[in-house]
Amino acid sequence: MKQNLTRLLIALLLFSTHAIAHQPTFYGREGMIVAHDQEAVEAGLEILKKGGNAVDAAVAVAYALAVTHPQAGNIGGGGFMLIKMADGRQIAIDYRETAPAKSLRDMYLDENGDVIPYKSVFGGLAVGVPGTVAGMQMALDEYGTLSRKKVMKPAIKLAQKGFKVSYQLSRNLEYLYNVTESFPETRRVFANNGNFSKPGDRFIQADLAKTLKLISKHGNKGFYEGPVAEAVVSTILDFKGIMTLDDLKNYKAMNRTPVLGTYKGYEIMSMPPPSSGGIALIGILNLLEDEGLDTLFWHSSAAIQKIVEAERLVYADRSEWLGDPDFIDVPINEMISKEYAGRRKELNDLSTYHSSESVSPWTASEMDSLKRYFKESEETTHFSVVDKWGNAVSNTYTLNWTFGSRVTVKGYGFLLNDEMDDFSAKPGVPNMFGLVGNIANAIEPNKRMLSSMTPTIVMKEGKVVSVLGSPGGSTIITSVLQLILNTIDYKMPPVLAISSPRFHHQWLPDVVYYEPFGLSQETIQSLENQGYEFEIRSWIGESNAIFYDPIYGGWIGVPDPRRGAHAGGY
Numbered sequence: 001m002k003q004n005l006t007r008l009l010i011a012l013l014l015f016s017t018h019a020i021a022h023q024p025t026f027y028g029r030e031g032m033i034v035a036h037d038q039e040a041v042e043a044g045l046e047i048l049k050k051g052g053n054a055v056d057a058a059v060a061v062a063y064a065l066a067v068t069h070p071q072a073g074n075i076g077g078g079g080f081m082l083i084k085m086a087d088g089r090q091i092a093i094d095y096r097e098t099a100p101a102k103s104l105r106d107m108y109l110d111e112n113g114d115v116i117p118y119k120s121v122f123g124g125l126a127v128g129v130p131g132t133v134a135g136m137q138m139a140l141d142e143y144g145t146l147s148r149k150k151v152m153k154p155a156i157k158l159a160q161k162g163f164k165v166s167y168q169l170s171r172n173l174e175y176l177y178n179v180t181e182s183f184p185e186t187r188r189v190f191a192n193n194g195n196f197s198k199p200g201d202r203f204i205q206a207d208l209a210k211t212l213k214l215i216s217k218h219g220n221k222g223f224y225e226g227p228v229a230e231a232v233v234s235t236i237l238d239f240k241g242i243m244t245l246d247d248l249k250n251y252k253a254m255n256r257t258p259v260l261g262t263y264k265g266y267e268i269m270s271m272p273p274p275s276s277g278g279i280a281l282i283g284i285l286n287l288l289e290d291e292g293l294d295t296l297f298w299h300s301s302a303a304i305q306k307i308v309e310a311e312r313l314v315y316a317d318r319s320e321w322l323g324d325p326d327f328i329d330v331p332i333n334e335m336i337s338k339e340y341a342g343r344r345k346e347l348n349d350l351s352t353y354h355s356s357e358s359v360s361p362w363t364a365s366e367m368d369s370l371k372r373y374f375k376e377s378e379e380t381t382h383f384s385v386v387d388k389w390g391n392a393v394s395n396t397y398t399l400n401w402t403f404g405s406r407v408t409v410k411g412y413g414f415l416l417n418d419e420m421d422d423f424s425a426k427p428g429v430p431n432m433f434g435l436v437g438n439i440a441n442a443i444e445p446n447k448r449m450l451s452s453m454t455p456t457i458v459m460k461e462g463k464v465v466s467v468l469g470s471p472g473g474s475t476i477i478t479s480v481l482q483l484i485l486n487t488i489d490y491k492m493p494p495v496l497a498i499s500s501p502r503f504h505h506q507w508l509p510d511v512v513y514y515e516p517f518g519l520s521q522e523t524i525q526s527l528e529n530q531g532y533e534f535e536i537r538s539w540i541g542e543s544n545a546i547f548y549d550p551i552y553g554g555w556i557g558v559p560d561p562r563r564g565a566h567a568g569g570y
């Protein structure tokens, strides 16, 4: 132990000199935006400088990304916005997509009961009822201060006048062209029928500008009713989907209660169901809190083992217990409790390899016994924004897979999501992210599919310390987890905390995935000897985060370098 502590002190010393090598490029006392594209950052800053608050700016960023980042930014998808208002209010806006009313539990299975590959991923049947427009409207109506017209203006300008295509977007448009032979409208709109934009070209989206203007003028009615809604439905029908005008008209964003946890003196506020993100994040942190990670070397075999074992337990329970809270009874309070973590660890100490086969989700009777205990003792593309008043917004939204279902709404210039794949099409059969699920996340009409999106705000005594989140499907939860461990346990400066290599385990498959250069050969070897399997994979996540710097007395913006994100503060 003593030796470990000495090593830790040396490590901390090294980190503090490292801190000089990890000076943040973006800082500001009045406001900060971190998002995928520079144009979206500028849209948000423009709104902040015009006197808007963080929510106004977040809505401007979301609409701007719908123009500049068609891979994920959207009006045809959905997501989650977590808000911490300076007056103390803590808000979780759920604008997750819903299953169309005509959805059936077995809609992706063949006559033998097997999942038909890609039926829930590409084409009309993959599309959930989009939530983004309703979510932005709810955010603006309830927590914003500026008009919809004002906050949407930068996005409309970007669509109408165009913007300079980045290297990354150009490569993605080329990819989109190559995979959309059967989606001619998508090829026309986003790839100019094969003559797609090269880096530095100006990309103009006249159809999208028209759609955004309709939303700007009429709000929800401009999207969920009238010509846009009619075009959405007829396009989806052309691609063998089942969405109706009523599905769109009936869509509602929801105000949920954020899940709250604590970790080593910090308050963790995150997204409740229908995202699994907050519960899983807090569950893993609870399991790790008294495991002495801060005395173990970062990415040492002992540290990796404890984190992987904690992830294994929580992802197992995720598969059984989590789904849309309007359809099933999710034991939120139990799962984020320290008692639950303690009981889970009674049978699974985190310093030993447990095969995933030997780790099952908790049974109903185990969960019941915890519920009784609670009754006896009386007692849920990422961008981050802060403003000068101390309001903070953490927003993750998506089309699901890159460019979603690949279906573009005819004449209106936007892609539709393929979020239906986040349901469990069949119990025990993995989806695109390898995640398995059960009845809790089975398909039902109007139900929201389970998500992993984890917009998170970390606080100390109620004051915002960091605004975190990431894309990356099932790896979102563990990416956010590692940011928290890197900053709280390992005291890394923010830039290093974001750029340090990541790893991921999700119960099934029983494999530890790691980024290039993420783990040493010795660490891998020592854990392989105990039964673990490892697989190198590409970059994990894009954690566009904001941190409070107490010495500077302001905000540090850290765009994740993995996918070339941007930031701006003032």
Ligand code: DON
Residues within 6 Å of the ligand: 398, 399, 400, 401, 402, 419, 422, 450, 451, 452, 453, 470, 471, 472, 473, 474, 476
């Ligand atoms: O809601 C979810 O968990 C997924 N639809 C998120 C998709 C995602 O992060 C794709 N990004 N790489």
